[in-house]
Amino acid sequence: MIGSEIPALIPVTYILFAILIPVIGLWKREITWHLGVLGTGIATLFSAWGFMHLIQTGETIRYFFGGWVPPIGIEFVYDGLAAFIVLVINAIAFLVLIHSKEISKVEFPGKKMAYYAVSMLLMLGFNGMVLTGDLFNLYVFLEISSLSSYALIAIGEKRAPYSAFRYLIIGTVGGSLYLLGVGFLYTVTGTLNIIDMHDMLPMVIGHSSVIAALILMIVGVGVKAALFPLHGWLPDSYTFASSTSSALIAPIGTKVAAYILFRVVLFLFGVELIDDQLPVTTIIGIFAGIGILYGSIMAIAQSELKKMLAYSSVSQIGYIIMGISLANPFGFIGAVLHILNHAMMKALLFLVSGSMRLKEGHSLITKFDNSYRKKYPWTMAAFTTAAISMVGLPPLAGFFSKWYLALGTIENSNWILLAVILISSLLNAVYFFRILEKVYLNNPDAESSEETEVVERDEVGFSMMFPMAVMAIGLLLVGIFNAYIVNVIFTMFPAGF
């Protein structure tokens, strides 16, 4: 029965392609793009298949590697949440890699083979982190993904290696803190398996090293998720990396880290234990709230599209972490839905910025003007869709994740976080409408308001338009049919809801 092999097939696909691409790439460099797309495509198919299989059977697949039963061996746990996240990240990666065809020729012509090979490793790391049921194994995949993302970020502008190096230092510290936390837990419980450890934790919850471990893990993963105030590495890395690298890492990377927080807070410890010794969820909620506002305000202050999107990511990751901190069903639904929505929105926005860099040679908001409306009508339409969704206007997808998060804050009577959601939506409106105004309206300060120069349409090619169109339409469909997705999310609830 192949359905039960899915958890293993996805990482194996990436390992295979990570090896195939350099081997074939040495012989024929042009087809590395095809291989990259093929690899992510196959992985997406597997994850879609697995996801459907899981919905039909409703049974979590626990895949024991080498047949060793945990806690001796390593297992992959393919439950609803993991299947969903894996599907989201692989599909996004697939679309982003399709889009990279033209950009890769311009931004890093000599490094194509390295780029696609490393991005396979990156995806291997991400998928492994999501699928594994073992805390130490998770660290291994975390490092695989981190090392690959340092490399991918370093492929970019002149300043990229510098920001990648900074990320490397901060990221390694974060990874080490997480590992330290895992070590502490191991000494107390004697196991590394998440399900196993979950059963043991009630017996040792009062132990000081458990609390220390929890804090260390949250801080460590918080660095990777760019949870305020641990976000310092993110804006520069996303800005100076090549457009396609930031489009690949930005929507997926921080989400996977947020997913680890899901696992640690809601599944490993669970709603009963998490606040037993310290008000952990309250503290995370406060930082998430501050991060949401901070990211939005900083985004308004930026004049470079990619940097603005980077700060916006800091803000949006705050939404997801806020949903975790609420620790109630609505917050959970909102957070999981926002992982999907934000992945689509942010990927789409980064793809647009990449397309702009390719066509115009820059993505400076100050230089945007209303000729773009004529030159790139469809790209701009996609951008507008994503922007409106980011602001959170119905019936686009972004509204609904905010709606569920808002319901979650109301259920906890947490009026401050409710206000944060509302205020941040307005701040989002400020930084997106500022751009839409530039693109769609005449500049009233310009010398002549008449459109004297005739601008020819210069729309991006199919390989770039297709992924953007899929995501833009996806935002509308997810918005309208979100109830179907939410009904699936209901099945992913951790124990205790």
Add this chain to the structure above:
Amino acid sequence: MDLTYIPLYAVLVSLAAVPFILLSSKKPNLREFWTILAGVIKFLLVLTLLPSALQGNVIELELLEIAPNLPLVFKADTFGVFFALIASGLWIFTSFYSIGYMRGHHEKKQTRYFASFAICLSSTIGIAFSGNLLTFIIFYEMLTLATYPLVIHSETKKGIAAGRKYLTYTLTAGLLLIAAAGITYALTGTLEFTPGGIFGDVDLSQSMAVVIFLLFLGGVGVKAGIMPLHSWLPSAMAAPTPVSALLHAVAVVKSGVFGVIRVVGFIFGPDVMAEFGLNEILMVLAGITIIVASLLAFAQDNLKRRLAYSTVGHLSYIVLGAALLTETGLIGSMMHISFHATMKITLFFCAGAIMVNLHKKDISTMNGIAKVMPWTMAAFTIGSMGLAGIPPVNGFVSKWYLASGALEGGMIIPVVILVISGLLNVGYFFPIIHRAYFKKGGPELEGHTEASPFMVVPLMGTAVLSILFGLNPDLFFNFFDMATAVAASIFNPI
């Protein structure tokens, strides 16, 4: 006849016209044909709902579950049909008028204009037929977005500033409404508009009730122009005049007051409103708005801005009527939704005709224009008489019911406010009429004649309607019967 899908079609028909409008951007006559066609079909569709609405039937169509337990649902109840009729009916007038105005004024980007207009109308009918608060919010936000291109149409600094102001106010309002809806959902487990309210069985504390109500009021109050949330409306006069006429006198602002009545009558319900003194909050705000807006109207020399402040004042008549919590008051309030619409749209049409024909925006320059534009000024006189509450124009009827409603509730102050406001209305409209008829015009008027028939016919049409409705409020569309039925359903829920 199966009417189930009519509300959906009525919403979609103008949306369906948008691609046709966009595709025929090079052929203006064809493009405008689509607008008119969509307008007529939309109106006829709404009209087919009238008989069932008069019988008090509710046509409900649940499309899909947009969130668990929260369907996207269209519900053509009497109140919805009432509002949809007036909005879709006046769209036809405005479409003809737009042709005259936009071409006469040589406006640019007319395709964008007509397309946005069509989306606005879809949203407005969507608001009218929303069966629950979530559906309402979706169309409410859609209306905000679709109106934005119309507000900034001129793309001047002033227009763009007005657009930013508009978005700031309305998007904030939308968020407050979402927060209010969220809390309501958490408390009641439903968001369905129910005559008599949904808070009946909920154990509310005083402070909680006030907070929820204020959130709702912030949400719908912005579009309803309740002070201090009104200031976007005078700025939005930077839009072309047909936009001010239909959207800023009928569709957008009336969606706001429609929302107020939905909140008062269908979310909270009269009992809960009275229990927590919420109607008093509403009444005080409306009373202040009526007086202050009328006073501010005096200070405006720009005709459109004066009309805008007048609109702010008259919207609060409707809010006041809802706050009275008496059947008669609510009837007056609803009548004013439709009657203020016919009168104010006439006045805006006139202002636009004067602007296009004589290039005059300021009242101080309008000496003697009645000689040149007799029809326009006659219509203007009818409209202003009505707003001042002078019979036989329809404004008298709604004001009469508002005053009786106040007396029925044993309240004197609202009556006093209505009387003072009537006098103030006379005060700010009469000088315009006086100037136009009795002062001698300057030399610049020579050689000018009446505006194009595309503008004069619609504005005469709405003026005549205003008188006809004044003589018989039940004429054609049974507005009075419908208002009575809605008021009865709210105060005597089954």
